[in-house]
Amino acid sequence: MQNYFTRLITCAIASLILLTGSLNAAEESRTLLNLNASEAANLRSEMRALLVSLSEVLAAMDENDLAGVEAAARKSGMVMVGQVEVSLKEKLTKPFIMLGKSVHVGFDDIADAARDGASRDDLISLLSEQTNRCTTCHSSYGLQ
Numbered sequence: 001m002q003n004y005f006t007r008l009i010t011c012a013i014a015s016l017i018l019l020t021g022s023l024n025a026a027e028e029s030r031t032l033l034n035l036n037a038s039e040a041a042n043l044r045s046e047m048r049a050l051l052v053s054l055s056e057v058l059a060a061m062d063e064n065d066l067a068g069v070e071a072a073a074r075k076s077g078m079v080m081v082g083q084v085e086v087s088l089k090e091k092l093t094k095p096f097i098m099l100g101k102s103v104h105v106g107f108d109d110i111a112d113a114a115r116d117g118a119s120r121d122d123l124i125s126l127l128s129e130q131t132n133r134c135t136t137c138h139s140s141y142g143l144q
């Protein structure tokens with residue numbers, strides 16, 4: 001009986017250590033940005049706008065509406081950079097800014113391709129490069 005309890009407790013402790021270890025590992029693998037509340041809200045709001053563009057681009061592609069693809073992508077292009085809070089820009093590191101810029105350039109590329117009558121295959125290939133930029137940054141950076 002005692003042996004059973006000892007094994008149960010050992011097992012519970014081992015699971016706890018493994019769980020804590022994996023949670024810590026998940027947090028520590030990313031660089032966490034130290035932003036104030038307003039800067040974090042600004043960044044999150046820009047992020048949600050990127051996802052809206054992505055969603056609208058796909059919906060327009062589904063309708064074979066190239067003008068719709070162009071409009072949806074263009075609003076998250078370089079035009080968006082001017083709308084970011086100055087204090088936020090100053091706090092971000094160069095690699096983060098470069099990754100962010102590549103996403104805006106990527107949306108302009110999608111908009112240009114749609115304007116120039118790109119095929120569905122070309123757009124899918126640009127979209128796959130684009131979502132790869134999102135996941136690359138998300139796996140490297142988070143907010144504190």
Ligand code: HEC
Pocket residue numbers: 044045047048050051054096097099100103130131133134135137138141142143144
């Ligand atoms: C330069 C880095 C970077 C790039 C590129 C990037 N993101 Fe983010 N994103 C972040 C960070 C940092 C957060 C905050 C994560 C956290 O809460 O820890 C975030 C959060 C988000 C969120 C959650 C917003 C909220 O309200 O909490 C969404 C949605 C999002 N990103 C969408 C996207 C999409 C779509 C793309 C690509 C088109 C993208 N992001 C590209 C850095 C980036």
